[in-house]
Amino acid sequence: MTGQAETIKATGTAVPLLSLTGIVKQFPGTLANDHVDLTVLPGEIHALLGENGAGKSTLVKIIYGVLKPDAGEIRWQGQPIVVQNPNHARRLGIGMVFQHFSLFEALTVAENIALGLTDAADRKGLRARIVEIARSYGLHLDPDRAVHDLSVGERQRIEIVRCLLQKPKLLIMDEPTSVLTPQEVERLFETLRRLAKEGCAILYISHKLEEIRALCERATVMRFGKVVAHCDPRQETAKRLAEMMIGTELKAASHHARGEVNGGPRLEVRALSLKSEQQFGTDLKDISFAVKGGEILGIGGIAGNGQAELMAALSGEMPAAAPDAIVIDGVAAGRLGPRERRALGGCFVPEERNGHGAVRDMSLSENAFLSGHVRRALARNGLINSGKTARFADDVIRSFDVRTTGPSAEARSLSGGNLQKFLVGREVKQSPSVLVVCQPTWGVDAGAAAAIHQALIDLADNGTAVVVISQDLDEIFALADRIAVIAEGRLSQAMPIGEASIEQIGLLMGGTHGAPGESPAASVEGRDAASA
Amino acid sequence: MLLRLEPRGQRSRLWTYASPLLALALTVVTAAVIFAMLGKDPLQSLYVFLISPLTSATGLPELFVKAAPLILIGVGLSLGFRANVWNIGAEGQYTLGAIFAGGLALSYPEAPAILLIPAMMLLGILGGMTWAAIPAYLRTRWNANEILTSLMLTYVAQLLLIYLVTGPWRDPDGYGFPQTALFSSSATPPILFEGTRVHLGVVVAFLAAIVGWIVLTRSVIGFQLRVLGQAPRAARFAGFSQERLVWLSLMVGGGLAGLAGMFEVAGPVGQLTPSISPGYGFTAIIVAFLGRLHPIGVIFGGLILALSYLGGEAAQIDLGMPNAVTGIFQGILLFFLLACDVLILYRLRGPRPLAGGA
Numbered sequence: 001m002t003g004q005a006e007t008i009k010a011t012g013t014a015v016p017l018l019s020l021t022g023i024v025k026q027f028p029g030t031l032a033n034d035h036v037d038l039t040v041l042p043g044e045i046h047a048l049l050g051e052n053g054a055g056k057s058t059l060v061k062i063i064y065g066v067l068k069p070d071a072g073e074i075r076w077q078g079q080p081i082v083v084q085n086p087n088h089a090r091r092l093g094i095g096m097v098f099q100h101f102s103l104f105e106a107l108t109v110a111e112n113i114a115l116g117l118t119d120a121a122d123r124k125g126l127r128a129r130i131v132e133i134a135r136s137y138g139l140h141l142d143p144d145r146a147v148h149d150l151s152v153g154e155r156q157r158i159e160i161v162r163c164l165l166q167k168p169k170l171l172i173m174d175e176p177t178s179v180l181t182p183q184e185v186e187r188l189f190e191t192l193r194r195l196a197k198e199g200c201a202i203l204y205i206s207h208k209l210e211e212i213r214a215l216c217e218r219a220t221v222m223r224f225g226k227v228v229a230h231c232d233p234r235q236e237t238a239k240r241l242a243e244m245m246i247g248t249e250l251k252a253a254s255h256h257a258r259g260e261v262n263g264g265p266r267l268e269v270r271a272l273s274l275k276s277e278q279q280f281g282t283d284l285k286d287i288s289f290a291v292k293g294g295e296i297l298g299i300g301g302i303a304g305n306g307q308a309e310l311m312a313a314l315s316g317e318m319p320a321a322a323p324d325a326i327v328i329d330g331v332a333a334g335r336l337g338p339r340e341r342r343a344l345g346g347c348f349v350p351e352e353r354n355g356h357g358a359v360r361d362m363s364l365s366e367n368a369f370l371s372g373h374v375r376r377a378l379a380r381n382g383l384i385n386s387g388k389t390a391r392f393a394d395d396v397i398r399s400f401d402v403r404t405t406g407p408s409a410e411a412r413s414l415s416g417g418n419l420q421k422f423l424v425g426r427e428v429k430q431s432p433s434v435l436v437v438c439q440p441t442w443g444v445d446a447g448a449a450a451a452i453h454q455a456l457i458d459l460a461d462n463g464t465a466v467v468v469i470s471q472d473l474d475e476i477f478a479l480a481d482r483i484a485v486i487a488e489g490r491l492s493q494a495m496p497i498g499e500a501s502i503e504q505i506g507l508l509m510g511g512t513h514g515a516p517g518e519s520p521a522a523s524v525e526g527r528d529a530a531s532a
Numbered sequence: 533m534l535l536r537l538e539p540r541g542q543r544s545r546l547w548t549y550a551s552p553l554l555a556l557a558l559t560v561v562t563a564a565v566i567f568a569m570l571g572k573d574p575l576q577s578l579y580v581f582l583i584s585p586l587t588s589a590t591g592l593p594e595l596f597v598k599a600a601p602l603i604l605i606g607v608g609l610s611l612g613f614r615a616n617v618w619n620i621g622a623e624g625q626y627t628l629g630a631i632f633a634g635g636l637a638l639s640y641p642e643a644p645a646i647l648l649i650p651a652m653m654l655l656g657i658l659g660g661m662t663w664a665a666i667p668a669y670l671r672t673r674w675n676a677n678e679i680l681t682s683l684m685l686t687y688v689a690q691l692l693l694i695y696l697v698t699g700p701w702r703d704p705d706g707y708g709f710p711q712t713a714l715f716s717s718s719a720t721p722p723i724l725f726e727g728t729r730v731h732l733g734v735v736v737a738f739l740a741a742i743v744g745w746i747v748l749t750r751s752v753i754g755f756q757l758r759v760l761g762q763a764p765r766a767a768r769f770a771g772f773s774q775e776r777l778v779w780l781s782l783m784v785g786g787g788l789a790g791l792a793g794m795f796e797v798a799g800p801v802g803q804l805t806p807s808i809s810p811g812y813g814f815t816a817i818i819v820a821f822l823g824r825l826h827p828i829g830v831i832f833g834g835l836i837l838a839l840s841y842l843g844g845e846a847a848q849i850d851l852g853m854p855n856a857v858t859g860i861f862q863g864i865l866l867f868f869l870l871a872c873d874v875l876i877l878y879r880l881r882g883p884r885p886l887a888g889g890a
Binding site for chain 2: 315360370371383
């Protein structure tokens with residue numbers, strides 16, 4: 001962006017592409033948007049920053065016509081409008097790439113894009129146009145490949161191409177980088193900068209501060225449904241941005257004392273191979289690793305590369321073929337079910353909270369019983385010891401500062417971060433010998449994330465072997481002693497965190513999906529800070 | 533004016549319990565309309581159908597006699613339904629329980645009651661379990677839908693009963709009627725109150741409801757069933773075996789249905805005939821839902837639907853209406869119950885106001 005353009009923006013003489021005034025949206029129980037104002041100028045990359053639950057998604061759904069505001073005014077190129085539905089939004093020139101893609105796995109790229117078009121006439125010469133757009137924006141995409149063969153990054157490109165076919169004036173990206181490798185992130189940023197230069201404004205939703213500092217020119221910060229700050233993210237530190245987002249000063253997790261690990265491994269995985277139960281799942285191939293007490297092993301990787309299968313194999317939900325494929329504290333546990341593994345000292349926090357780690361319509365007491373009844377002996381003679389169970393739940397609530405009314409509150413009444421604190425606390429409070437957590441801070445606000453990280457570090461310091469499976473590399477670099485990467489169901493050799501560079505990890509994450517000839521030296525802005 | 537349904541975001545506790553009451557009220561109103569359309573005085577008809585059965589000296593005891601099999605079966609079904617195990621074939625399991633127990637009663641008519649009655653109860657349970665084991669095996673081994681298999685087996689059970697009472701087990705002194713000999717007095721469960729037909733099975737039904745309540749709310753097994761029904765992945769995460777719970781659900785449901793069949797043929801019916809059930813196994817499904825899949829609620833549901841049987845008989849006698857009145861009443865009740873249950877998750881709203889701003 002040239003200095004001149006910036007001056008124009010600063011003085012506000014340009015007609016805004018989109019301006020929202022006093023947008024209000026009430027959901028049962030929460031005011032998702034409370035008189036929100038937002039202005040997006042033509043050709044700018046504008047960040048919408050906020051924690052989960054701050055109201056960002058609601059706001060963009062209103063812009064895209066998915067939701068109707070209860071009050072407020074939307075102006076598009078100066079004209080007041082009512083966006084009737086997403087079709088209407090697309091006709092106006094608003095495109096959106098959602099966090100979760102809506103693609104048919106069994107169809108090809110071109111077929112998926114054709115299905116997304118509302119006007120049948122657009123399908124003429126579609127293939128050629130896909131190729132043309134993909135080429136001119138550097139979005140490598142073969143229109144004839146079936147979607148189930150594609151990596152998540154490639155799938156995202158389909159969604160972007162789908163939007164670009166409509167020649168949008170505004171492109172909304174909802175948390176686009178959460179599923180990408182660092183290299184893919186950088187390539188996405190290049191595409192977005194190019195689009196912006198051609199005059200297409202981009203509304204970029206994220207809670208990843210470094211990315212926003214690297215990409216965006218202006219930021220609107222939301223908290224609890226309200227706009228709390230406007231800033232130029234390039235002029236702010238990540239810490240400052242985080243404080244605007246959370247509203248308090250950040251407390252960093254106390255650092256894990258490294259190099260004091262000794263003794264034998266508490267968790268060993270030997271040549272574990274397992275067929276996925278899902279049709280488009282990833283089979284685990286010959287996975288081996290060992291974790292000692294007091295050590296945190298981070299397993300990085302892009303979603304869908306076998307993390308879910310590895311978690312199920314470790315927790316006992318999918319037993320392995322050989323008994324000694326998984327060894328917990330010296331006992332062959334490969335053929336054992338989850339309850340028997342818990343008896344051995346294995347505790348687990350799955351990625352999905354709702355319906356997997358917790359039952360939404362059950363109380364916190366009952367959810368504490370769900371995985372805690374074996375190690376905490378919460379049942380007697382086949383009956384639930386409800387007093388003891390409630391005390392256990394209450395202990396977790398107090399120790400982990402879970403904001404709730406008490407053990408009898410239903411799990412669904414908790415926010416994502418609070419529920420996650422409860423689920424991590426439920427396992428930590430069972431003094432496990434081995435703890436495996438998958439995506440411990442996924443969709444969790446920064447305060448809760450810091451508390452969860454601290455709990456994992458404390459647990460390791462007390463001699464537990466901890467495995468953190470995460471797509472968030474920053475998280476792994478902040479927590480782990482060693483890192484391994486899972487790609488296409490294979491696990492790389494684990495290496496000490498100090499010897500791992502983010503580029504190297506990124507290439508491992510790309511697996512065979514990584515574009516050939518990629519320079520390992522390609523710098524990834526912002527990410528470097530985490531490894532320092 | 534179009535009404536809209538707006539998601540509440542969570543289950544409404546109020547409507548969980550208000551829905552069956554509203555459904556009952558709507559059913560009564562609809563029944564009155566139907567009576568009127570048939571040319572009867574609606575209020576008089578409702579009185580005959582719903583109140584007159586309870587006014588006679590034997591009315592209330594009869595209500596409990598009719599409710600006993602409904603409660604027994606309904607308790608078993610509600611435990612299974614909690615775990616999303618949809619046993620629709622309780623009618624067949626009831627029939628097999630009656631056949632197993634009846635066979636024993638016919639084979640050892642002289643055995644002392646103190647041995648024969650418990651043995652018949654056990655065989656009744658075993659009969660129901662045997663029949664429910666088939667869908668359980670097909671579901672756990674081949675992933676066959678238990679709704680279809682258990683339902684289809686109901687008709688097989690009915691044909692088996694007809695074969696037995698018209699063939700090998702037919703009463704030689706019965707003038708060729710398709711029925712067995714009457715059971716001996718030692719095969720008849722004790723009557724608890726002189727002058728009524730209230731038998732041991734009524735007490736057993738109430739006991740089953742109380743035990744079912746404790747199992748569902750206090751026991752680890754009940755917890756496992758509830759988790760499996762609400763979040764199958766969480767059940768797996770916790771290490772609860774789905775296979776075991778499917779078997780357990782069908783065994784409990786089948787066993788209690790078989791026990792209900794035993795008490796019905798040994799008590800009120802007194803022999804095996806092709807018509808040993810006025811559809812108790814199917815009506816118990818309505819009972820289970822009306823009772824909110826809660827064993828104590830099932831007691832109330834059982835009593836209400838038992839009344840529909842008594843009312844049907846009264847309507848036949850006093851109003852000259854066909855027996856189908858009972859089935860119509862039950863069907864309308866289920867229809868309204870399902871409709872009203874929408875209000876647990878949604879609230880009714882008027883037409884959507886225009887979005888502000890333009």
